[in-house]
Amino acid sequence: MVSASIKSSEIRFGECNKKLLEEVIFYGISLGADFVELFIENSDNSNVLAEEDFITNVSPSFSKGAGIRIFKDKRDGFVSTNDLSKHGLMRSISQAIEMLDISKKTDKLIFNGLEKLKDYSKSKIDWLNEVPTINEVSEKLLLSTKSLKKDKKVVVRKGSYSRNWQEVIIASSDGTYATDIRLHQTVGLNIIANDAQYRSNGSRRYGSHGIPNEFRLWDHEKASNEVYESSMNMLYADYVQAGQMPVVLANKFGGVIFHEACGHLLETTQIERGTTPFSDKLNKKIAHESVTAIDEGLSEGAFGSLSIDDEGMEPEKSILIKDGILKKFLSDRAGELRTGHKRTGSGRRQNYSFAAASRMRNTYIAKGEFTKEELINSISEGLYCKSMGGGSVGATGQFNFAVEEGYLIKNGKLTKPVKGATLIGDAKEVMPKISMCGNDLELAPGFCGSVSGSVNVTVGQPHIKVDSITVGGR
């Protein structure tokens, strides 16, 4: 039984809030909830933008808030608020109770208090003091945009930096009580080149988690060279001719297709909605035997890594597909409750205003045995997708991805650059066609938008060959 006496009347970060949290949770349980979860967040973010040779935007932002989730049977009610007082949190509990139409107070109290605090933030307390100052960021961004000024054809040069620092407290009626600090930094470069009627774009984004010094170590010269070369290669490119053809997808951000087209279908939220074709395919073959795919939150410094998920669980390494056989779905608390798949430490959310859902972390296709050249040599006519743009997946699993930098393959060799290509297909049909995986696995950071908002993820793969796919063009 929990003591009802509390001294503090408001959540204070960096202090012990155990009694207050217990009282709020106890209040929800006593009103008839099966389960109560509190996610309390304090964030401190900063964005800097350099355009040409000027800093044009410096935007700090701060936020504090709480997300309160209550389960009754398999239903859940979620309330978010900026009011972190005891009164505000209890009012949110009452609102969630009312939403779920819980009128009967429970006879047996199923809350034995919070466990001892698991403090994952201990070694991270100084992170916010260790990140680069706005001055440092500005100077380096201006160096990077200056590095892009290599040619009079370059008409737009941009460098952007974003730092998100988040302190969280997670407490729930199963005793979970944890606190953590997260730090994500990203830097991006964008370029537009123009010559008469020809125009091309180039962009790259780099990111890390939990490495305050990372931006200082970023090689802006190398990055600007990559972006510049990509843009110049594409400036005079012809439009690709549409059709079915084999393609080689480059490593790093090429993995976005697996993430979008297949990874999302392996989240339990998709099973709940009935929108994945793989719900009854556990331990069955869904991909070519050369494909092993993994999702984990453990790779040090990777953009999708975490010490605990947003439900307080340590992340696991989940082998989703092993040699073409479906082995696991990514699950959160609601997913376990509604689909029976065990939690995998994948309950994630953008911030306190979203309820957690099963989401990917660092997701990649494992490396194979081939070199990039062997993949390209195996194709007589096809497309090499060196850099992928954005894409989307529809409600029936069909995907569409833009190719930012592409080259035709002829007789096993790369030939001329082509623009305007899009890759079209659906996971069920494409996964068995990934016939060769390279030996050069690399990861790339990204942002994934879905039911619980935008979360930081890593995508990745080695170079892979898809035997046949629809390429949209002109």
Added chain:
Amino acid sequence: MNPTEITSQISNAANMLNIDKWDYGASFSNDYSVQVDRGAAKQLKASQKQVITLRVWNKDNLVGITTTSDLSETGIKKALRQANIASEFGNKNEFTDFSPLAKDPIQIKEVDKKNPLGIKKLLKILREAESKLIDSHEAIKSIPYNGLSESFYERIYANSDGAFRNYSKSQAAIYLYARAEEKDKKPRSSGSVKLGYGVEDIDIESCIKEAAKKTIAHLDYSSIKTDKYLICLSPEAFLTMMNAFSSIFNARSIIDGVSLSNKNSIGELISIPALNIYDDGLNDKNISSAPFDGEGTPTKKISLINKGKLENFIHSESTAKIFNTIPTGHAGLGSKVSVSPDWLVIEKSNECSDLNTSLVHTNYQGDFVYIEELNAIHAGVRASQGSFSLPFEGWLYRNGEKRSIESATVAGDIKYLLKNIINIENEKELTTSGISPHVWINELSITGDE
């Protein structure tokens, strides 16, 4: 806390910190939403949000900004201090000021502000809608994407020069996206979205009927051969296209070098003369209308394309100053102020004698592709290059018969598209993003599975 109290609190804190010039935009909202899954409540959600964006000008007239949800005295002081620090890095190449129109009168639409129905009623209404939609056809197995929401919010703008304006309103929305499956065929999905000032304003029956009609119509599908086709864009699809390429009208995009237009483009013929486009944020049909923008400038109707010629750009305070004109009420609030259109209204001009008026989607007997809805806009549009390659939902019409297209993308160039409009139908339709008639394009490339 009411808007006057917040303004007074910011003013006092600014005085204490020796900050003479400031402005702020604030938003306070209470939102309620429900989702269902085959009769069961799936997720019930309520949120109370408060967010304030503060700008301060330092002695060198450089601007700094901060956003915060902490409206306590400490929170506001911290935000002002951080904005002051950020102002040291303000843009020395482009000076921002208060909008010269921030004290001009505004038009606040007289609409009934609704009261919350509450989660229980929302849930009941959505359950019934889901059930009716599932029962409407045996192939409809589920409504995987659905939601009913109501939102009550207040927006404020004020500055240290005495400008002060606010408005409050309510808004509600329903969306129903059904998934249908038939044996040995791929699943198909389609849906409908409706908006209102409150749930009682929304025509839920028409949302159900529209979602059912569209989903069922797509069940009998076939692939399409990759080729060039005569195209009819639905009002929704044409509006999507014009919004995706709105950088053509956007002064901010022009200054940033990411627009197809330049400072001297006003007066250029960019489409056939039969096309008029307005931005009309205050249109009676626009549920999401706001009487002023992020800088406090009043919203107004503005002609963007008149008889095919580019007539005006949309502006913030700083872009207007650079273009030697006045702000148009299209600014966000930031240290770098964004500019975006409100609500497009598209119509046929009176210079329309060259149009092929026999092209009417309801009775044309020739072959054409009808594009109902364009998807994946963020991925498939290169606004700075003018090109697009977009998946779509639509039909292939042959000899008056229509058949749903299994999976295809349409690709082209916006300049080509606007110059190759061959008919603009008479009847205009209201959508959630504006008003437009059906628009016919001579030829665009379609990539299909054949």
